[in-house]
Amino acid sequence: MAKQTVELRTSPHIRKAPSVDEIMRNVVYALIPICLFAIYQFGISALALIIVVTGSCLLTEAFFCRMSGKPNTINDYSGAITGMLLALTLPPGFPLWMGVVAGFIAIGLGKTLFGGLGYNVLNPALIGRAFVQAAFPAAITTWTPAFAPGRFVEFIPSTLALPFTKPPSIESWLQGVAIDGFSGATPLALQKFENISTDTMSLFTGMTPGSVGEGSALLILICGSYLIIRNMMDWRIPAAMLLGVLLTSGAFFMIDAVKYPDPLFVLFSGGLMLGAIFMASDMVASPVTPRGVLIYGLFIGFLTVIIRLFGGQAEGVMYAILLGNAASPLIEAVTQPRIYGAQKKVKSEQ
Amino acid sequence: MQFLRRKTFAHGVHPPDNKENTNTKSVRRMAFAPELIIPLSQHFGAPAVPTVYEGQEVVRGEPIAKANGFISIPHHAPATGTIDRIELMQTARGPKTESIILKVTPGASQNVLYGSTREIADMTPQEIISAVQDSGIIGLGGAGFPTHVKLTVPKGHTVDTVLINGCECEPYLTTDHRVMLESVRDLIVGIRIILKSVGAERAIIGIEENKRDAIKAIRARLSPDEAITVRELKTKYPQGAEKILIKTILNREVPSGGYPSSAGVAVYNVSTSSQLGALLPYNQGLIERIVTITGPGVKKPGNYLIALGTPLRFVMEQVGYTGSANHLILGGPMMGTSVASLDVPVTKTVSAVLVLTEQEEAEQIPEKVYPCIKCGACVRACPIHLNPSQLTLLASKRRYGDMQEKFHLNDCFECGCCSYVCPSGIPLVQYFRIAKAVNRENRERIA
Numbered sequence: 001m002a003k004q005t006v007e008l009r010t011s012p013h014i015r016k017a018p019s020v021d022e023i024m025r026n027v028v029y030a031l032i033p034i035c036l037f038a039i040y041q042f043g044i045s046a047l048a049l050i051i052v053v054t055g056s057c058l059l060t061e062a063f064f065c066r067m068s069g070k071p072n073t074i075n076d077y078s079g080a081i082t083g084m085l086l087a088l089t090l091p092p093g094f095p096l097w098m099g100v101v102a103g104f105i106a107i108g109l110g111k112t113l114f115g116g117l118g119y120n121v122l123n124p125a126l127i128g129r130a131f132v133q134a135a136f137p138a139a140i141t142t143w144t145p146a147f148a149p150g151r152f153v154e155f156i157p158s159t160l161a162l163p164f165t166k167p168p169s170i171e172s173w174l175q176g177v178a179i180d181g182f183s184g185a186t187p188l189a190l191q192k193f194e195n196i197s198t199d200t201m202s203l204f205t206g207m208t209p210g211s212v213g214e215g216s217a218l219l220i221l222i223c224g225s226y227l228i229i230r231n232m233m234d235w236r237i238p239a240a241m242l243l244g245v246l247l248t249s250g251a252f253f254m255i256d257a258v259k260y261p262d263p264l265f266v267l268f269s270g271g272l273m274l275g276a277i278f279m280a281s282d283m284v285a286s287p288v289t290p291r292g293v294l295i296y297g298l299f300i301g302f303l304t305v306i307i308r309l310f311g312g313q314a315e316g317v318m319y320a321i322l323l324g325n326a327a328s329p330l331i332e333a334v335t336q337p338r339i340y341g342a343q344k345k346v347k348s349e350q
Numbered sequence: 351m352q353f354l355r356r357k358t359f360a361h362g363v364h365p366p367d368n369k370e371n372t373n374t375k376s377v378r379r380m381a382f383a384p385e386l387i388i389p390l391s392q393h394f395g396a397p398a399v400p401t402v403y404e405g406q407e408v409v410r411g412e413p414i415a416k417a418n419g420f421i422s423i424p425h426h427a428p429a430t431g432t433i434d435r436i437e438l439m440q441t442a443r444g445p446k447t448e449s450i451i452l453k454v455t456p457g458a459s460q461n462v463l464y465g466s467t468r469e470i471a472d473m474t475p476q477e478i479i480s481a482v483q484d485s486g487i488i489g490l491g492g493a494g495f496p497t498h499v500k501l502t503v504p505k506g507h508t509v510d511t512v513l514i515n516g517c518e519c520e521p522y523l524t525t526d527h528r529v530m531l532e533s534v535r536d537l538i539v540g541i542r543i544i545l546k547s548v549g550a551e552r553a554i555i556g557i558e559e560n561k562r563d564a565i566k567a568i569r570a571r572l573s574p575d576e577a578i579t580v581r582e583l584k585t586k587y588p589q590g591a592e593k594i595l596i597k598t599i600l601n602r603e604v605p606s607g608g609y610p611s612s613a614g615v616a617v618y619n620v621s622t623s624s625q626l627g628a629l630l631p632y633n634q635g636l637i638e639r640i641v642t643i644t645g646p647g648v649k650k651p652g653n654y655l656i657a658l659g660t661p662l663r664f665v666m667e668q669v670g671y672t673g674s675a676n677h678l679i680l681g682g683p684m685m686g687t688s689v690a691s692l693d694v695p696v697t698k699t700v701s702a703v704l705v706l707t708e709q710e711e712a713e714q715i716p717e718k719v720y721p722c723i724k725c726g727a728c729v730r731a732c733p734i735h736l737n738p739s740q741l742t743l744l745a746s747k748r749r750y751g752d753m754q755e756k757f758h759l760n761d762c763f764e765c766g767c768c769s770y771v772c773p774s775g776i777p778l779v780q781y782f783r784i785a786k787a788v789n790r791e792n793r794e795r796i797a
């Protein structure tokens with residue numbers, strides 16, 4: 001009998017865009033303006049940090065793919081996203097070699113150990129960040145002023161610290177560049193430890209010191225909206241998280257307006273916007289169920305405020321999201337949708 | 351109140367509807383092929399039993415095979431000619447099926463000679479139901495369930511409302527649309543027949559808003575005191591799925607694993623209803639159907655009235671398509687099946703022949719399948735509110751039993767919404783089909 005090849009396909013025969021790499025590519029696009037603004041704010045140190053951390057993530061991913069004999073996955077952009085996000089959460093003067101470590105841990109421990117894209121339980125960028133926070137507590141809380149003069153021609157001294165050495169003190173450098181009144185503390189730390197409030201408007205537009213990409217809440221919102229409009233991000237997560245923050249901090253503000261910060265300040269300060277829009281919304285580590293997504297967002301928002309107000313640190317977004325990630329399988333399990341035609345009586349009838 | 355007029359359901363998807371190539375084209379009769387292939391099994395249930403012998407001459411409309419039991423239907427000669435042979439032939443359903451091959455007499459007038467007029471009003475519901483079986487009508491929307499079985503209300507159930515499905519929510523398809531424009535009279539007669547046999551008070555025709563002309567055409571023929579009304583629905587896939595339609599129009603749910611009659615409803619497709627109206631009063635059998643033939647590569651896209659049993663090769667020649675069978679899909683792009691060869695015949699369930707573009711095909715086969723990134727798009731698309739992401743995870747671990755017991759696999763009706771939206775290109779529906787098949791086998795082994 002003559003052999004003949006026939007292709008048989010099963011329905012559905014059409015598919016909707018976008019595909020995973022398209023989504024990921026667009027997330028990269030959305031992060032680029034934030035990176036550019038960070039470079040504008042902090043100069044070449046920020047540029048170097050973003051490049052080095054992203055490069056470290058990509059190399060780590062390539063390395064582990066090679067080791068495990070899996071096809072190289074670096075061109076799905078997810079590694080690049082992790083790298084960019086991670087860099088954006090670090091202080092601008094963060095020593096580059098520590099950035100390499102952070103990137104390696106983020107991908108190695110946070111992603112490939114779990115089996116790569118789609119299998120990670122926690123957000124890889126935040127794992128990297130949590131690691132360096134524990135390993136280099138001094139470097140990660142050393143802040144430098146935004147818009148320092150000469151930021152495009154000289155590095156912040158700590159940036160170029162040699163591996164495994166203590167970064168040089170930046171005190172003297174700070175004296176040279178600091179604008180009057182710069183205290184080396186972020187608005188969050190000022191608020192928390194000294195009860196000095198920062199004008200919400202300057203937070204909104206990014207005129208304050210902080211991590212590389214915490215800069216302008218407004219810019220982050222705009223970039224996030226791009227993804228939401230293109231239907232590449234679930235808006236429910238950031239919305240629920242911001243709502244959670246507002247509700248929780250609003251409640252405390254009502255209790256004692258002097259002791260606790262104004263909810264708007266909480267909303268626009270620190271890494272909250274970046275965390276809400278680009279990290280909590282990481283699909284892989286969040287629940288898939290519609291109700292689960294709401295609970296997850298509210299939960300993270302609530303935790304963020306609690307950690308900020310009562311924890312030992314000024315910033316709580318990172319741990320809140322990691323905890324939210326960890327809780328998401330449970331949240332998903334208890335929020336399975338009610339299926340069409342499901343009947344309550346079924347059990348008693350049997 | 352606008353939101354009441356255009357009803358819809360939660361979830362679902364909006365694929366581009368691509369109907370503009372054929373939705374304004376009137377139904378045209380296609381020429382008779384020299385040889386027709388009539389599979390004895392074109393439907394859900396037992397195959398029919400041939401009542402003719404090789405060499406016998408038959409006239410158009412004459413019964414050539416009889417029903418084998420209640421869940422079975424007869425078949426009628428689609429053309430005047432001679433029975434050539436009865437043998438195993440390839441069909442679109444896959445395995446070879448015993449089929450009657452009819453040589454069409456060249457130059458025969460091909461007027462229907464068989465049948466006689468009768469008064470439906472004088473018939474009891476029981477008589478109507480057996481008359482429907484004699485006509486060999488099955489669900490023409492594609493499911494292929496014998497219509498007389500659907501008209502038989504199970505004991506202990508009552509049907510208060512009949513829904514007539516004019517959604518045609520699958521992209522590209524326009525047969526139901528044309529029926530609603532061109533055969534309103536038959537449609538209404540058919541619906542009255544249905545109302546009488548199931549003993550229901552009212553019938554509601556559900557039509558998507560992208561077919562306003564059909565809504566108008568039907569409304570114009572209905573008197574205000576009629577038990578039949580038209581309801582405009584939002585255009586959304588799978589609006590026309592039986593359970594979804596019931597939810598949309600009546601806000602009732604069919605219990606998981608149950609029949610529509612458990613919810614007091616019966617659903618029929620418009621093409622099926624209009625065939626009832628056209629055939630029953632004349633005691634005739636189903637011998638032809640309307641098929642939408644569309645897609646690039648088809649030189650003459652349109653809606654064709656095609657004699658059942660016409661080989662696909664002949665059909666495609668008539669519309670000027672010369673490519674291979676690889677590109678053909680029987681039915682719509684969301685739930686249709688691809689065919690193995692051009693030698694298969696048009697049967698009672700073929701509502702469309704669709705030729706997709708190379709580009710659309712290329713999009714269909716994702717360059718790369720990624721792992722599930724838990725984006726939740728499938729969860730937000732599933733009209734049954736299943737969790738396809740979770741189901742796929744279990745499928746990849748071959749935990750097929752859990753898929754059914756914990757995550758309601760059998761409630762999935764393979765509408766394809768989840769695969770359609772998945773950015774990772776995961777063939778979710780395929781996984782579910784495999785899992786169901788394995789579960790079925792396991793059950794049979796135990797039983």
Ligand code: SF4
Pocket residue numbers: 731732733734735736738761762763764765766767768769778779782
């Ligand atoms: S194919 Fe099944 S699981 Fe997928 S959307 Fe349709 S009903 Fe839901």
Ligand code: SF4
Pocket residue numbers: 288721722723724725726727728729738739742768771772773774775776778
């Ligand atoms: S749509 Fe695909 S990638 Fe998204 S959750 Fe469902 S299976 Fe996973």
